[in-house]
Amino acid sequence: DSGVTQTPKHLITATGQRVTLRCSPRSGDLSVYWYQQSLDQGLQFLIHYYNGEERAKGNILERFSAQQFPDLHSELNLSSLELGDSALYFCASSAGTSGGGDEQYFGPGTRLTVT
């Protein structure tokens, strides 16, 4: 158990809909990262927040947005969903201010299926 929690575990929705994925970091960690993993794309970095502020952006679509709240939990919002958005979405946390030098702790993931 990494100490990172993600809800829901599974999500099935239709194209065009909007969903919210939630992540609670390990106690004391200020950084939260979001990743998308689909079969053909590998693990793709989406966005990183540190103590409520956006720190780095990766391959995140404009239809996707995220935020980190004062209690440090984070939400990833996916809108106008397409079939290609079906994937595993992972959240990770770390104690530091990001970059490859931090040890990241990953949650169990949310499996999103868009039909």
Added chain:
Amino acid sequence: LAKTTQPISMDSYEGQEVNITCSHNNIATNDYITWYQQFPSQGPRFIIQGYKTKVTNEVASLFIPADRKSSTLSLPRVSLSDTAVYYCLVGYSGGGADGLTFGKGTHLIIQP
């Protein structure tokens, strides 16, 4: 331009030592090298991190030559449960998105 290059797949047998090499020709002075392991449908798990020379922990060793342009993850006496995808990352704390590029990793398959 990708920061790291790894073999797409490797296979070995139980009880053997496995070495996975990662190339990172453009590594910066501040960058650390970190390896993760991922099982199907699970999040990646930290294995080991190093800056130079050799680092060893209870599960693996990491060898980094003096020029730091590559690194080798060494798994001693592998078992079937070591079948997983292994990722090499290069970056530093406080760095940006470049250091968070996992890529497709190396799919290691261990056979009996």
